[in-house]
Amino acid sequence: MSRLDDLRGPVPARAHDARAIAALAANPGCARRSLLDAAGVDKDAAARHVGFPAPFGQSQFAITRGNVFESLVKENGCAELLRLLRELMGLPIEQVGYRDVESVGSHLRASHTRALIDRAARESEDSAVFYDHPLLSLRIAGHTSYLEPDVVAFRLGGRFHIVEIKSFSVIDGQAEPEKVAAAARQAAVYVLALRALLEELGHDPELVSHDVVLVCPENFANRPVASLVDVRRQLAVLRRQLARMTRVDRLLEGLPEGLTFSLEPDADGVPTRSAGELAEALRRVPARYAPDCLAACDLCMFCRDEARGCGSTDLLGRQVRDQLGGVSGMDEALGLAEGVREPGEGQEEISRLLRLADRLHRECVA
Amino acid sequence: MSEPLDALERRIAELRAEVRRAVKARDTSLARLLRADLRRAERAWDEAVVTEESAESGESGGRGRAEGPGSAEGPEGAGPLPREAGAALMPIREQVHQALLLLGVPTAAKLVVAVNEAFFAGGLRSPQLSSLRRDEERSFRSDPYARPYYLCAALTDRLSPARGLLAASTWPLEARVVGPLSPRVDFLTAATRIAEHLARLAEPPPGAVRLLSRMAQNIPGAVEGGFGPVDPATVVGAARAELEVHLPADTAQRAEVAARAGDQLTDVERLFGAAALSTLRGAC
Numbered sequence: 001m002s003r004l005d006d007l008r009g010p011v012p013a014r015a016h017d018a019r020a021i022a023a024l025a026a027n028p029g030c031a032r033r034s035l036l037d038a039a040g041v042d043k044d045a046a047a048r049h050v051g052f053p054a055p056f057g058q059s060q061f062a063i064t065r066g067n068v069f070e071s072l073v074k075e076n077g078c079a080e081l082l083r084l085l086r087e088l089m090g091l092p093i094e095q096v097g098y099r100d101v102e103s104v105g106s107h108l109r110a111s112h113t114r115a116l117i118d119r120a121a122r123e124s125e126d127s128a129v130f131y132d133h134p135l136l137s138l139r140i141a142g143h144t145s146y147l148e149p150d151v152v153a154f155r156l157g158g159r160f161h162i163v164e165i166k167s168f169s170v171i172d173g174q175a176e177p178e179k180v181a182a183a184a185r186q187a188a189v190y191v192l193a194l195r196a197l198l199e200e201l202g203h204d205p206e207l208v209s210h211d212v213v214l215v216c217p218e219n220f221a222n223r224p225v226a227s228l229v230d231v232r233r234q235l236a237v238l239r240r241q242l243a244r245m246t247r248v249d250r251l252l253e254g255l256p257e258g259l260t261f262s263l264e265p266d267a268d269g270v271p272t273r274s275a276g277e278l279a280e281a282l283r284r285v286p287a288r289y290a291p292d293c294l295a296a297c298d299l300c301m302f303c304r305d306e307a308r309g310c311g312s313t314d315l316l317g318r319q320v321r322d323q324l325g326g327v328s329g330m331d332e333a334l335g336l337a338e339g340v341r342e343p344g345e346g347q348e349e350i351s352r353l354l355r356l357a358d359r360l361h362r363e364c365v366a
Numbered sequence: 367m368s369e370p371l372d373a374l375e376r377r378i379a380e381l382r383a384e385v386r387r388a389v390k391a392r393d394t395s396l397a398r399l400l401r402a403d404l405r406r407a408e409r410a411w412d413e414a415v416v417t418e419e420s421a422e423s424g425e426s427g428g429r430g431r432a433e434g435p436g437s438a439e440g441p442e443g444a445g446p447l448p449r450e451a452g453a454a455l456m457p458i459r460e461q462v463h464q465a466l467l468l469l470g471v472p473t474a475a476k477l478v479v480a481v482n483e484a485f486f487a488g489g490l491r492s493p494q495l496s497s498l499r500r501d502e503e504r505s506f507r508s509d510p511y512a513r514p515y516y517l518c519a520a521l522t523d524r525l526s527p528a529r530g531l532l533a534a535s536t537w538p539l540e541a542r543v544v545g546p547l548s549p550r551v552d553f554l555t556a557a558t559r560i561a562e563h564l565a566r567l568a569e570p571p572p573g574a575v576r577l578l579s580r581m582a583q584n585i586p587g588a589v590e591g592g593f594g595p596v597d598p599a600t601v602v603g604a605a606r607a608e609l610e611v612h613l614p615a616d617t618a619q620r621a622e623v624a625a626r627a628g629d630q631l632t633d634v635e636r637l638f639g640a641a642a643l644s645t646l647r648g649a650c
């Protein structure tokens with residue numbers, strides 16, 4: 001593990017939140033990201049330091065909107081959620097228990113969550129339905145990450161369900177697939193963490209349902225509506241990805257001695273290393289840029305710039321990149337298409353396709 | 367005759383203290399709100415003192431402006447007073463108490479604000495309530511039982527203060543503790559109380575009907591269909607029906623916690639929660 005600490009430098013490791021863990025599953029092949037995550041490097045700070053700040057981050061309006069909607073669903077002892085679960089899953093009237101984990105104070109939340117979940121799993125008779133503000137932990141590459149699901153619901157068919165409250169609306173029974181997918185990935189992280197907790201406590205991890213309850217505003221009003229989302233696939237991807245992360249040794253082997261991404265700040269809080277040095281260090285680890293990275297990774301702009309600089313076919317998206325298998329860069333691909341370059345061995349097939357595409361393009365444009 | 371003036375002076379002094387606290391805590395938005403309240407109160411004091419003087423027709427020569435509580439900062443422009451100010455000049459704690467008396471159960475700040483808006487003066491804002499419990503506790507600690515009532519915390523089954531809930535110290539301990547079933551029971555009780563209060567009013571305020579309709583959406587059988595205004599009697603019936611299911615278990619749980627609280631806690635803790643966690647109360 002000390003090698004990872006060297007990589008990070010003398011700054012505290014950055015804990016992963018559910019969003020970050022879910023994003024891991026988005027680009028499993030990227031060594032740069034795996035390494036930075038495993039070492040707990042603050043990717044956002046690194047990206048800003050090398051001059052490529054990520055263009056995203058949630059808007060303050062979106063955060064406020066999300067919080068307001070969440071508090072609406074949870075107010076009065078989860079009254080809205082209770083109605084939704086009664087309608088959706090036939091929760092019996094007498095099941096209304098509500099426990100706020102946070103009432104013990106924030107420093108005890110993790111242990112209190114543990115105690116409450118243990119009790120619920122042990123004696124399901126006397127347990128509450130809602131556990132508000134729970135705090136779960138998940139070991140990722142040697143570091144403990146703390147995760148905060150919106151609500152954990154129990155007593156729906158005798159199993160735990162993760163409830164995820166999101167403020168994007170479901171219009172006429174349809175929501176934006178990307179947003180639902182992101183929510184499902186995030187919820188899968190919680191399911192995984194809760195299963196890990198149950199396993200640790202000696203209970204059956206299958207007590208946690210792979211169906212998560214997604215609560216969103218319905219149509220154009222603020223009235224919440226609930227639906228069940230199956231996250232089995234996301235769970236499988238996530239598990240695989242996390243298992244890979246624990247095998248970072250393989251990635252570490254190929255690294256030059258003394259490589260570090262240290263962001264050690266001086267007295268003014270400005271990193272002591274120059275941006276150039278850090279960028280150089282980052283370039284030593286291969287990245288696997290894809291346009292999807294723009295939605296999930298803090299370093300996306302840096303990697304995109306790098307990919308542009310060397311004319312990599314990664315910029316064109318995964319599908320095109322895979323088709324252009326034996327072609328090393330965009331220049332070569334264009335050369336093949338325009339016929340100014342002779343196809344090398346094994347490139348006949350792709351060059352024929354590229355020529356055809358070029359001809360079609362000319363015909364269309366002409 | 368000078369009673370409203372006294373109340374106003376007290377209110378102005380309180381507001382000044384709150385402004386100072388807010389500035390100290392660097393909460394600029396709250397400070398701005400409070401300053402606006404302060405200015406309004408000072409203006410109201412100016413108006414009240416003038417009307418009082420004219421009523422007394424100069425018997426005593428009148429109190430000079432310089433003695434007034436507004437002298438330190440001085441009113442900025444003597445524009446006409448907005449009429450809502452008359453009612454909103456009640457101290458915040460009294461407004462909250464009023465709402466709590468109507469509801470009769472430990473309540474989250476948000477519902478207190480909603481009830482205040484629907485039935486009473488309105489103009490309460492949630493941020494104003496955030497420091498209320500701490501202020502009351504400080505007051506109680508320095509001078510126990512000096513006030514007729516305190517706004518205090520509801521106690522959880524660990525005897526710690528429940529997050530975000532406000533209660534009145536005059537209620538029996540059983541009503542101020544919360545078990546796992548209590549949030550639902552309290553929600554149903556609050557809906558019942560609001561509905562009963564609405565039924566008593568000759569002209570129910572539309573805001574209150576909206577509030578009840580919103581709450582009724584989450585009570586099975588309380589809404590006949592659609593999102594229109596609900597019938598208070600139906601809501602009361604439906605809420606009572608569900609209450610019957612939960613009440614016996616909840617009462618037993620609450621009695622158990624209350625007995626424990628009565629045995630183990632000191633006076634202060636009984637009102638504001640067990641001291642072991644008091645350092646964290648800032649987070650509430």
